[in-house]
Amino acid sequence: MSTTSDAQTAPLTAQKPTAAAVAKRRLTSPWASLAAVIIAVVWTIPTFGLLISSFRPEKEIKTTGWWMFFSDPTVTLDNYRAVLDPETGVGLGDYFVNSIVIAIPSVLIPLFLASLAAYAFAWIKFPGRNLLFLAVFALQVVPLQVALIPLLRLYVSSGLSNTFWTLWLSHSAFALPLAIYLLHNFMREVPAGLLEAARIDGAGHVAIFFRVLLPVMLPAMAAFAIFQFLWVWNDLLVALTFAGGGTEVAPVTVALANLSGTRGTAWHLLSAGAFVSILVPVAIFLLLQRYFVRGLLAGSVKG
16 A cells, blocks of 8 residues: 555656746746846846937037937937047046056956965865855955055055055955855865866876866856956946046046046036946956856856
8 A cells, every 4th residue: 555655646746846947937937038128128228328328419418318319310429539539538548448457457366366265265174274264255244445544554655556556456355255255166066086086196286276177167267257357347436545536547437437527517428438438348248248147156056
């Protein structure tokens, strides 16, 4: 009797959908897809309006809304010329170059340091490892605003104020806790047998890191690189604190903030300048978004 009962209940148990299957079915339903499309369209409308406004003449921008462009389409490049020309306009091009100079080292420095630290936390046993990793993880909840004034005093006393080094070091320090946590979780999923096989072949920590772990860590490293680049590119607080507002080291966000403060009614310049500033981060995210999603999910679940 018990055998027959088990045979009857086994198919019922096997057919019971899991929570993951139910969630997948709901998220891939036509209604969920329709809701995602509506949210995407609503989310994109302000950017679309900004793009249209950047090509409209100054007079029309100040007198009519961007949606009136479709009734009387008039296109001009004068707004972009005024924003990019350093002699007769705002000269946003110099700030744009500064943003690139600031963003690239601010991504590479924490990425290199965090990958080494994550490897040590994941595969090297040393006293106090868990406690130190817990302290690094806890630093993620500390607001960066509490460190701005002490760092500024340190930079001034060391003669580094108003240089790119202040921005590189600050962005790297603020990014390290998240980078170490993200890369550590990814490294812990690497099978230990892979590392043991490398040790048997005579590989040390340096060889294991560069030849074994680094190739498989690329999705997580790419995810952090995209996240850090977007964060640094859109940063205003750190730039205002350490760059001093000068054109020598100030990024494009500082230029836009000064533009909105000194020319509050120059909407034609603000729209063109804002759209110039978002071209690079939008392009990078669209080109590398699959790495971003894959890297963020790495280490979150096991299966």
